[in-house]
Amino acid sequence: MVRLRGVSKRYQMGATVVHALRGVDLDLLAGELLVLLGPSGSGKSTLLNILGGLDVPTEGELTYGDHDLTGAGPDELTEYRRRHVGFVFQFYNLIPSLTAVENVRLVTDISEHPMDAAAALDLVGLSERLHHYPAQLSGGEQQRVAIARAVAKQPQLLLCDEPTGALDVKTGVLVLEALHRVNRELGSSTAIITHNEAIGSMADRVVRLRDGRIASVERNATPAPPSDIAW
Numbered sequence: 001m002v003r004l005r006g007v008s009k010r011y012q013m014g015a016t017v018v019h020a021l022r023g024v025d026l027d028l029l030a031g032e033l034l035v036l037l038g039p040s041g042s043g044k045s046t047l048l049n050i051l052g053g054l055d056v057p058t059e060g061e062l063t064y065g066d067h068d069l070t071g072a073g074p075d076e077l078t079e080y081r082r083r084h085v086g087f088v089f090q091f092y093n094l095i096p097s098l099t100a101v102e103n104v105r106l107v108t109d110i111s112e113h114p115m116d117a118a119a120a121l122d123l124v125g126l127s128e129r130l131h132h133y134p135a136q137l138s139g140g141e142q143q144r145v146a147i148a149r150a151v152a153k154q155p156q157l158l159l160c161d162e163p164t165g166a167l168d169v170k171t172g173v174l175v176l177e178a179l180h181r182v183n184r185e186l187g188s189s190t191a192i193i194t195h196n197e198a199i200g201s202m203a204d205r206v207v208r209l210r211d212g213r214i215a216s217v218e219r220n221a222t223p224a225p226p227s228d229i230a231w
């Protein structure tokens with residue numbers, strides 16, 4: 001689905017150069033659920049941002065299907081994100097003055113092949129909360145609205161940066177269940193960044209980053225259901 005080859009990212013900070021990624025090769029496969037683990041500063045967010053066209057590599061290649069995005073400019077990357085990528089972040093970034101269903105409609109109104117906003121909220125278990133405002137929802141419910149908003153355009157890629165980082169275990173598991181369901185039912189290739197080793201057990205593949213490099217890739221023959229995960 002998406003292919004990175006020899007991807008490096010360097011940031012110039014005054015006189016010093018920060019090597020965020022060093023020669024990463026990674027394929028995100030169609031329909032898979034990938035968990036990206038690694039210590040703070042190992043390059044996880046940088047990698048996810050490059051996969052999703054939010055950032056560009058200093059070196060290396062990025063391909064989406066048979067579309068070469070290496071060297072793509074801002075307009076081409078915006079088009080790529082708009083058509084194909086859904087993002088979920090640690091903080092939900094909902095519009096406080098809009099209800100759950102209105103937050104999701106912000107995306108469905110401008111998408112080519114959207115799901116119905118209420119159906120997207122149903123997919124994440126929130127059919128009873130369509131007309132609640134963010135302040136009337138728990139943290140886990142707000143994150144599930146953010147997931148519904150990300151998936152309502154039926155993206156081929158769903159990229160999640162610490163989606164359970166701000167949540168307790170019980171709520172975090174509900175969010176993981178929503179991501180798992182979206183991955184299995186919509187078939188969106190899903191990548192989840194986390195510090196939390198336990199979450200690796202629900203993945204088809206676990207990729208570990210260390211110091212900007214891929215330290216290991218493991219395939220899970222029998223991924224665990226999110227309800228079995230505890231931390």
Ligand SMILES: Nc1ncnc2c1ncn2[C@@H]1O[C@H](COP(=O)(O)OP(=O)(O)OP(=O)(O)O)[C@@H](O)[C@H]1O
Pocket residue numbers: 011012013018019020038039040041042043044045046047
């Ligand atoms: N915009 C930037 N400017 C300068 N350095 C940056 C920038 N973004 C990231 N870095 C540096 O690149 C390295 C990798 O950062 P990144 O955020 O990808 O790591 P991470 O594994 O996601 O960390 P965390 O788990 O703490 O979020 C870090 O050393 C970070 O300080």
